[in-house]
Amino acid sequence: MTDVASLPRAGQPEPESGLTGATLTLRVFKGVPGREQGYTTYEVPEVAGMVVLDALHWVQRNVDTELAVRWNCKAGKCGSCSAEVNGRPILMCTTRIDTLARGPITIAPLKAFPLIKDLVTDVSRNYETNKLIPPFTAAPDDGTPWRIPQMDIDRLYEFRKCIECFLCQDICHVNRVHELSGRFFGPRFFVRVASLEMHPKDVLDRRELLRERGGIALCNITKCCTEVCPEHIHITDNAIIPLKERVADVHWDPVRWLGRKLFGGGARAGAGPPQ
Amino acid sequence: MIPYTIRQCDVLVVGAGGAGLRAAIASAEAGCSTIVITKTLLGKAHTVMAEGGIAAALGNLDSPDGWETHFADTMLGGQLVNNWRMVDLYSREVIDRVYELERWGGLFDRTEDGLVMQRAFGAHSFRRLCHVGDRTGLELIRTCQDRLVHTAGTDVLMECTLTRLLTSGDSVCGAFGYDRNTGELMVIRAGAVVMASGGWGRMFRYTSNAWEGTGDGAAMAYQVGADLQDMEFVQFHPTGMIWPPGARGILVTEGVRGEGGILRNSEGERFMERYDPVKKDLSSRDVVARSIYREVAAGRGTPHGGAYLDIASRRSPAEIRRKLPSMVEQFASLAGVDITKEPMEVGPTIHYTMGGIRVDPETSASSVPGLYAAGEVAAGLHGANRLGGNSLGDILVFGRRSGEAAAEHAKTLGSRLPVSETQIADEQAAVLRPLAGDGGEKGENPLQLHRTLQEAMQDDAGIGRSEESLNRALAAIGELREKSARMRVPGGRVLNPGWQTCRDVEFMLTVSEAIVRAALARRESRGAQWRFDFPERDDRLSRVNFVVREKAGAMAVEERALEPMPDDVVTRLARSRFFDPAVLPSHYAGKVQALPAEAHG
Numbered sequence: 001m002t003d004v005a006s007l008p009r010a011g012q013p014e015p016e017s018g019l020t021g022a023t024l025t026l027r028v029f030k031g032v033p034g035r036e037q038g039y040t041t042y043e044v045p046e047v048a049g050m051v052v053l054d055a056l057h058w059v060q061r062n063v064d065t066e067l068a069v070r071w072n073c074k075a076g077k078c079g080s081c082s083a084e085v086n087g088r089p090i091l092m093c094t095t096r097i098d099t100l101a102r103g104p105i106t107i108a109p110l111k112a113f114p115l116i117k118d119l120v121t122d123v124s125r126n127y128e129t130n131k132l133i134p135p136f137t138a139a140p141d142d143g144t145p146w147r148i149p150q151m152d153i154d155r156l157y158e159f160r161k162c163i164e165c166f167l168c169q170d171i172c173h174v175n176r177v178h179e180l181s182g183r184f185f186g187p188r189f190f191v192r193v194a195s196l197e198m199h200p201k202d203v204l205d206r207r208e209l210l211r212e213r214g215g216i217a218l219c220n221i222t223k224c225c226t227e228v229c230p231e232h233i234h235i236t237d238n239a240i241i242p243l244k245e246r247v248a249d250v251h252w253d254p255v256r257w258l259g260r261k262l263f264g265g266g267a268r269a270g271a272g273p274p275q
Numbered sequence: 276m277i278p279y280t281i282r283q284c285d286v287l288v289v290g291a292g293g294a295g296l297r298a299a300i301a302s303a304e305a306g307c308s309t310i311v312i313t314k315t316l317l318g319k320a321h322t323v324m325a326e327g328g329i330a331a332a333l334g335n336l337d338s339p340d341g342w343e344t345h346f347a348d349t350m351l352g353g354q355l356v357n358n359w360r361m362v363d364l365y366s367r368e369v370i371d372r373v374y375e376l377e378r379w380g381g382l383f384d385r386t387e388d389g390l391v392m393q394r395a396f397g398a399h400s401f402r403r404l405c406h407v408g409d410r411t412g413l414e415l416i417r418t419c420q421d422r423l424v425h426t427a428g429t430d431v432l433m434e435c436t437l438t439r440l441l442t443s444g445d446s447v448c449g450a451f452g453y454d455r456n457t458g459e460l461m462v463i464r465a466g467a468v469v470m471a472s473g474g475w476g477r478m479f480r481y482t483s484n485a486w487e488g489t490g491d492g493a494a495m496a497y498q499v500g501a502d503l504q505d506m507e508f509v510q511f512h513p514t515g516m517i518w519p520p521g522a523r524g525i526l527v528t529e530g531v532r533g534e535g536g537i538l539r540n541s542e543g544e545r546f547m548e549r550y551d552p553v554k555k556d557l558s559s560r561d562v563v564a565r566s567i568y569r570e571v572a573a574g575r576g577t578p579h580g581g582a583y584l585d586i587a588s589r590r591s592p593a594e595i596r597r598k599l600p601s602m603v604e605q606f607a608s609l610a611g612v613d614i615t616k617e618p619m620e621v622g623p624t625i626h627y628t629m630g631g632i633r634v635d636p637e638t639s640a641s642s643v644p645g646l647y648a649a650g651e652v653a654a655g656l657h658g659a660n661r662l663g664g665n666s667l668g669d670i671l672v673f674g675r676r677s678g679e680a681a682a683e684h685a686k687t688l689g690s691r692l693p694v695s696e697t698q699i700a701d702e703q704a705a706v707l708r709p710l711a712g713d714g715g716e717k718g719e720n721p722l723q724l725h726r727t728l729q730e731a732m733q734d735d736a737g738i739g740r741s742e743e744s745l746n747r748a749l750a751a752i753g754e755l756r757e758k759s760a761r762m763r764v765p766g767g768r769v770l771n772p773g774w775q776t777c778r779d780v781e782f783m784l785t786v787s788e789a790i791v792r793a794a795l796a797r798r799e800s801r802g803a804q805w806r807f808d809f810p811e812r813d814d815r816l817s818r819v820n821f822v823v824r825e826k827a828g829a830m831a832v833e834e835r836a837l838e839p840m841p842d843d844v845v846t847r848l849a850r851s852r853f854f855d856p857a858v859l860p861s862h863y864a865g866k867v868q869a870l871p872a873e874a875h876g
Binding site for chain 1: 456
């Protein structure tokens with residue numbers, strides 16, 4: 001074993017600086033609502049393997065301490081640093097500069113959400129949407145540990161990987177172009193509902209909620225959400241389409257329609273145990 | 276004075292990680308109006324970074340496991356300076372907390388029988404970590420988050436920062452802070468405050484911590500007279516990314532080794548066989564981190580100064596993708612490395628703080644009336660070194676306990692204590708000073724001061740320390756504190772990172788000083804504290820914790836005697852497969868004998 005006394009006094013080996021010698025040009029959106037807004041250009045020394053967020057941190061530390069950026073873990077785990085880089089919604093902490101087209105890099109805030117300042121938008125309506133979705137509810141039982149097949153976990157795990165970066169909410173044209181977010185849960189919350197509806201121990205039925213308040217019919221399966229998801233969740237194929245089928249099954253089935261007409265509309269409407 | 280808003284609640288919970296959310300649920304379920312305040316958006320707290328799992332002795336795979344064995348592993352991992360009562364409560368109750376989480380909708384991977392799956396982890400005697408893929412922290416926070424927002428009587432203030440606790444007499448009665456997005460100044464009056472603000476790694480250069488790990492909770496508690504304990508114990512996780520430079524410090528889960536991955540040096544040698552022939556690559560984190568450091572110092576490091584972590588030659592690509600999906604993603608996107616084919620380059624990264632606010636084991640009460648603490652900001656459970664999987668358990672067990680105790684305190688208090696206008700005015704002036712615009716040429720940039728502090732702490736108070744290096748760190752902290760009085764930033768209160776960093780820097784200076792002073796006081800090597808000038812363990816220091824507190828305006832370090840384990844508790848230590856009577860300090864010597872190997876199944 002190495003003799004302790006032979007070790008350096010303190011610290012640990014320094015990494016190489018990694019400077020490539022190149023200079024990057026960033027065009028960064030700056031502004032607050034109701035005042036002058038536009039792009040500011042910054043020149044940043046490139047470091048090997050640099051991600052977009054590294055470049056913005058360099059700007060904050062060395063040029064512009066006022067530049068507002070939302071970030072947290074800087075490891076692709078928390079989903080805070082969403083922005084539109086060269087027009088594409090991405091996480092800035094996992095997007096390497098050397099994967100972008102050469103030339104100036106344009107960085108803008110998410111378009112589908114109200115601007116707060118610079119690259120930061122107000123995403124609070126997502127949290128309001130979540131409150132509308134009845135939470136996980138299991139049937140009462142004797143409390144012995146559950147037995148659940150791994151197959152069920154695998155299916156749900158895909159949905160539970162969601163880090164709530166809201167890139168899917170941003171790219172979805174129902175929100176982005178048609179501004180229908182008040183009538184539309186959006187891809188993130190269809191994934192959320194799917195994770196509840198497909199949980200083998202959950203006993204609620206959220207199909208009427210999806211149809212009515214959630215506006216799931218507004219989705220016309222363009223799959224943009226799936227394309228931008230940093231967790232590679234098959235949002236459209238594995239969450240939205242199966243949910244649409246379930247909604248169609250309960251709402252558009254002619255026999256059930258007749259049943260509702262004859263015996264009243266209360267059956268299976270809203271959240272309640274399945275029959 | 277600028278007008279400020281006033282909010283009121285029975286219990287104020289500071290932080291929305293697992294501990295804060297679990298505390299808030301407990302407080303609200305006890306009938307108390309509860310506000311959770313968080314610097315970030317809900318669901319982004321550092322808990323999401325936890326990858327490996329929750330350690331709980333369910334015994335689903337290894338039937339000889341039980342809470343007593345978990346107790347023994349945790350005490351031995353902590354080098355016996357843990358608060359044994361906390362470990363006792365923890366190892367019993369964490370089992371219930373896992374099943375509770377499942378009943379709130381949390382997912383866990385399953386055994387063939389459909390029970391909760393458990394994986395091996397460093398220095399745990401048995402396969403014990405309940406997990407879902409390598410995203411257990413995300414699962415925990417999402418489950419608690421959803422539970423909280425559907426619990427009546429709770430309110431969450433997102434993206435708000437607290438800068439000071441308010442006191443009435445000896446008691447905490449609220450806090451002062453601001454909304455990060457609007458700049459609105461606020462006072463929150465509360466019957467009790469639960470500090471659940473997490474740990475602090477951001478004063479070091481290479482850390483797996485998110486930006487918010489600036490030690491606000493410990494610093495604010497210190498300022499109102501709370502005792503901080505075990506501040507010298509800062510955990511280096513052995514495996515952080517080391518290349519590219521921007522990714523340096525990002526965590527590589529211990530789950531890689533839990534799933535069979537091994538460490539090699541540049542000569543291809545599996546060096547952990549040399550440093551810990553029994554536990555090998557799954558030795559405790561302090562041992563593995565030091566071993567990598569030694570290999571690098573001996574010239575057997577990788578090109579970027581670390582070790583190779585190899586899972587590619589040990590498991591099939593399909594298995595790796597299923598059990599470690601986010602590691603596959605992380606190395607592919609950040610380093611351009613396919614871990615199903617190539618080894619990773621890893622090195623130690625600042626990861627976790629064992630120390631923090633000294634608390635009562637049963638109630639999580641601090642030494643200041645009305646102030647409670649749970650999770651990473653609290654001290655005692657982990658001693659000198661935390662075992663992987665014990666943090667997610669910690670936040671559930673003591674999150675719940677602190678929330679219940681704070682609710683009880685708020686209820687018995689009756690009417691809310693008055694807040695002091697003087698305290699509010701003083702704090703407001705202090706918080707706004709960097710915006711005064713009078714710094715001119717001499718104004719200091721808080722982000723640059725932060726970087727300077729990081730260099731000083733990394734170099735001189737890092738994985739290995741000496742009196743000389745610690746004194747250098749102390750001098751740097753003193754110099755930075757002088758400069759910090761002159762921090763000036765342009766702009767206003769609306770979402771201004773420069774301004775927001777000013778108070779972070781002050782908090783980090785306080786906490787850094789506490790780390791350095793405690794590290795100077797503990798003149799021995801134990802767990803995460805590695806002193807080059809005192810490489811051995813000191814038997815006498817097995818009986819004490821070091822406490823840092825404010826005394827007449829200065830930071831004082833005091834020894835506090837540990838409550839020794841009663842004889843019938845000491846004997847539990849033999850339940851650990853890794854128990855070795857030679858590690859016992861003299862006051863426990865002869866009280867426990869090693870069990871025969873077959874007793875461990």
